[in-house]
Amino acid sequence: MQDWVEIDPSIRLDQRTERKNESHQHWAIKAALIDRLRSNSAYVGEIDDERKTEDLIGDIRCKLSKSPSDVPKRFVIEVQTNRSDKDVVDATRRHLRFGFAVYWVYQVDAANKRREAEAALTKYMSAPPSLGVASLPEGELRLGSPITWDEFDMQSPKMSCNELYIPTYARSAQCFNHGVFKIDDQRFTIYRFLNREALYVSWHGSDGQQTLPQTSPWSWPELSQRLKEGELSRISPVAGRP
Incomplete structure (x- = not known):
């Protein structure tokens, strides 16, 4: 199976984002999201890929001095494809504990994983999360809504x-x-x-x-x-x- 993805002309990739130990699909979605953020003057601050919050590396980590009113100043974006196996509940809890809201963006072909993630996260929230979706061949790139500290139950299970x-x-x-x-x-x-x-x-x-x-x-x-x-x-x- 070829490790490449077609990309609609409306989607630009951030060329400073290096491809690391990841599929082309995962890298391309990540690079497209970074380009969207870096090219928008409403986002001012650090926008980096593969950075730690705790000792957990987030696909994209942002520490901003300026952001749109509905976007946190500190957040992480996690990109998920069919090959991804990150524990969404554990990763969400760990990022939130260190002060970073979390966006989850799923490749459109990973619909089953997206539904599983929604079900798992909903157990710790008062309402189902709004997860993002990416389909680069069709020019679709939606971030969804962030999962924030106030809406996630950090006490289940008990702290250790x-x-x-x-x-x-x-x-x-x-x-x-x-x-x-x-x-x-x-x-x-x-x-x-x-x-x-x-x-x-x-x-x-x-x-x-x-x-x-x-x-x-x-x-x-x-x-x-x-x-x-x-x-x-x-x-x-x-x-x-x-």
Whole structure:
């Protein structure tokens, strides 16, 4: 089977996007989406392919200073063809946890995979997601709607100690912000500082103010156990390095 795809003249490919270990179909859809974004003055900022959010590589990762009102400033686009085997629920959760909304774009011939993805994601959402579709021979390239933090159930299944995972690319950071958590009705942010064993927390007051980071009242094993048992709930994405 030939690894190529016909492309309608209305579709342009971003020639700076290198083809890596992927099919021509996957690369072409990705390059077409990147061209759409980079050629639109409404999108200003970083638009890159094959970049990490957590330690998970997204097909396209965008960190924008300017975007249309209905588009998040930080998002990932995942391209799926008949050859793709990425776990859509796990990937969505991991991208969202690190502050990136997620678009899923399916090759038109991967209709069965698209339906399976819709069914799997709907279990964690109040309404079925609007997934994108691409048919380059017919000039069709639709992004769909982003899956955002607020509409995805991050607490199913219960959190684990992986919630305090630091990606490999951030392990040299002087400070890492794990995001905001809640226990009972108390909100707090968890920090880790380079070369320090203890975790640090900053408590949130009812007036919106926060305390300076102070040593956590829980040891690492105690906090890990509370995470495993679901006593803590995450209420914001990971903020990462300052």
